[in-house]
Amino acid sequence: MTVPGTAGSVGGSLSGAGSPAPTLRHGPEGGGDTSPAPRNEGPQLSFQGMWKELAPIGRHPGSGGYRRYAWTAADGDCRVWFRAQAEARGLGYEVDRNGNQWAWLGDPLGDDAVVTGSHLDSVPDGGAFDGPLGVVSSFAAFDELRRRGAEFTRPFAITNFGDEEGARFGLACVGSRLAAGQLTVEKAHQLRDGDGITLPQAMEAAGYDPETIGPDPERLARIGAFVELHVEQGRSLDLTGDPVGIASAIWPHGRWRFDFRGEANHAGTTRLVDRRDPMLTYAETVLAARREAQLTGALATFGKIAVEPNGVNAIPSLVRGWLDSRAADQDTLDAVVAGIERAAREHAERAGIDLDVVRESFTPVVEFQHALRDELGKILTGRGGDDAGRAVPVLGTGAGHDAGILSASVPTAMLFVRNPTGISHSPAEHAAEDDCVAGVIALADVLEGLACS
């Protein structure tokens, strides 16, 4: 695990107990040159300070959105920031074999660690909150626990998982997938960005060693609980009026390709009754998808379409539409997709259109561990203050996360922070500062309950 010439020693230790100082791998972010005063401000100041530091990194001046793609300069700047935060708090800094960053308090080789974190990369023109809110809240929650004088009885770490969004190489959660063995090294080596640069080349150019990538089961086996805080990507909490919620599950979801084939012809000379126009059948199918989704409480979206010959004065020969559908459970998802396909076939038959439906991808439901989820619920419900005794909402999500990948190997839970518009993956993504601070306090309470005596 040691890279010659870049090794350092872990700085953090569990309070009240001496811990060994194992040698850790470091990335190319530099370090050792930051020594800010310990952050003992309240959670709001702690949050505000970090938020301000991260805000300009990778922000596009035109769109106002973030372009923090994996292994680019903007991603590198985020990584330098992460390392500085770790070192400023005396935490042991480490890069794992897949380029994920870790900040350890206590022994990184100890068992039953409590880990929190998220990601710092973004989608094209992404918002400020998706990912960074979890990482910043993790450091702010740690500051809050120090302020409270909490004594850690389990190893503790904050992480930044690499390439969560998959914006550059087209596959989401590469860092956690590699660690969990859900992406083979061979497939990872084949990933290419839009310029033909492979993942190993990109890692190398960013100063990381691509030779080491691969499953990391020993590391994951030492984690007793992983908690990821994330901005909600929907409006459930806005509707319930709660600043913070707990995730129940990541919905099963998939993508289906619908090929509608008709007959190309002249838009100016072909009588309506003589046409075999696949666009009409496609349009009926889009309406059917909306109806089926409404009936079942699922989500169904045709967001991408390809048309042949794609001429403004031509009746199309082919309309290819991609359906993205998600639902709270497998049966509902099966039912909604079957309903859409049935409607599409009925309309196609009536109009003399040929139809092929192909499932292109599918991800089954991810249920977060019930014991950990219930423990979070108990901790957050049992708190004092204005919300004493108020149950915290438990909600599902249609979006994927590192926590979902890790949940196959590690007891995993998620906290969501209210997003008043529900908008995400957009510069308009937003959470109120008071809600962010409520998230920090909730995360601190959870971490205290899990990791402190």
Ligand SMILES: [Zn+2]
């Ligand atoms: Zn995210």
